[in-house]
Amino acid sequence: MNGSQVKAYFQRIGLDHSAYENLALDSKLLAELHYAHVTTIPFENLDMLRKIPISLETENLFEKIVGRNRGGNCFETNGLSGEFLRALGYGVKDCFSRYFRDAQGVIPMRRHRLLLVETLDGTYFWDVGVGQRSPRHPLRLAEGLVQRQFGETYRFDREPFLGWVLREFHKEEWKPILSFTQEEQDPIDFVAACVWCELSPDSPFHRQEMVALKTKDGRKTIDGTTFRQFCLDELVEQENLTQQELETVLREEFGLVFS
Numbered sequence: 001m002n003g004s005q006v007k008a009y010f011q012r013i014g015l016d017h018s019a020y021e022n023l024a025l026d027s028k029l030l031a032e033l034h035y036a037h038v039t040t041i042p043f044e045n046l047d048m049l050r051k052i053p054i055s056l057e058t059e060n061l062f063e064k065i066v067g068r069n070r071g072g073n074c075f076e077t078n079g080l081s082g083e084f085l086r087a088l089g090y091g092v093k094d095c096f097s098r099y100f101r102d103a104q105g106v107i108p109m110r111r112h113r114l115l116l117v118e119t120l121d122g123t124y125f126w127d128v129g130v131g132q133r134s135p136r137h138p139l140r141l142a143e144g145l146v147q148r149q150f151g152e153t154y155r156f157d158r159e160p161f162l163g164w165v166l167r168e169f170h171k172e173e174w175k176p177i178l179s180f181t182q183e184e185q186d187p188i189d190f191v192a193a194c195v196w197c198e199l200s201p202d203s204p205f206h207r208q209e210m211v212a213l214k215t216k217d218g219r220k221t222i223d224g225t226t227f228r229q230f231c232l233d234e235l236v237e238q239e240n241l242t243q244q245e246l247e248t249v250l251r252e253e254f255g256l257v258f259s
């Protein structure tokens with residue numbers, strides 16, 4: 001990612017590039033970048049529904065997410081944000097992950113992309129590619145450390161087979177979100193898993209609209225024809241949206257416009 005692309009990326013996530021020049025590459029800066037990303041660039045599967053093949057090439061990701069003001073899945077958003085962080089000077093490692101929330105009690109396949117980022121004050125978990133409840137700030141990679149943010153509580157454990165396991169304390173129980181090992185992956189390693197998400201009959205990602213964007217106090221989502229706004233313990237729903245209403249919500253709530 002070149003200098004002009006870095007500036008455009010800052011603009012895409014709502015930040016002034018000039019205010020972030022020459023800052024220390026520490027966890028404080030990383031947290032600001034992560035929060036800006038998850039509150040401006042949505043998780044979305046709209047290309048899958050339109051049968052538009054997903055490219056994981058950096059130039060194509062940049063053109064889609066920054067140039068056309070779109071979002072994407074974990075392979076896209078974590079992939080492009082990793083290139084952004086590398087351009088700033090952070091050390092970045094791409095990792096494969098197993099996602100547990102929709103695994104129905106079995107060990108899921110590796111089909112999620114996340115990043116480990118080296119900062120001046122430690123190694124941090126970066127994941128801007130989850131549509132469900134997930135951290136708004138990066139998490140320090142430390143076993144057993146309870147980390148609280150925005151009313152949510154997280155912890156990493158280690159298991160012999162799964163490696164690192166991220167858990168969330170929710171409804172009085174530590175529930176697994178995902179697991180990963182620290183084996184570094186090349187971008188091409190994610191292509192097959194991304195195609196599985198696009199085309200496999202077992203994939204949940206090409207059945208209906210899935211759009212999500214974090215907010216300070218929750219998140220807003222589209223599932224099929226239902227728009228939901230989660231704010232702390234409150235939930236507001238609009239069901240059975242027409243196509244015109246859906247396009248209005250995509251534009252006004254998620255900043256997504258299609259020509």
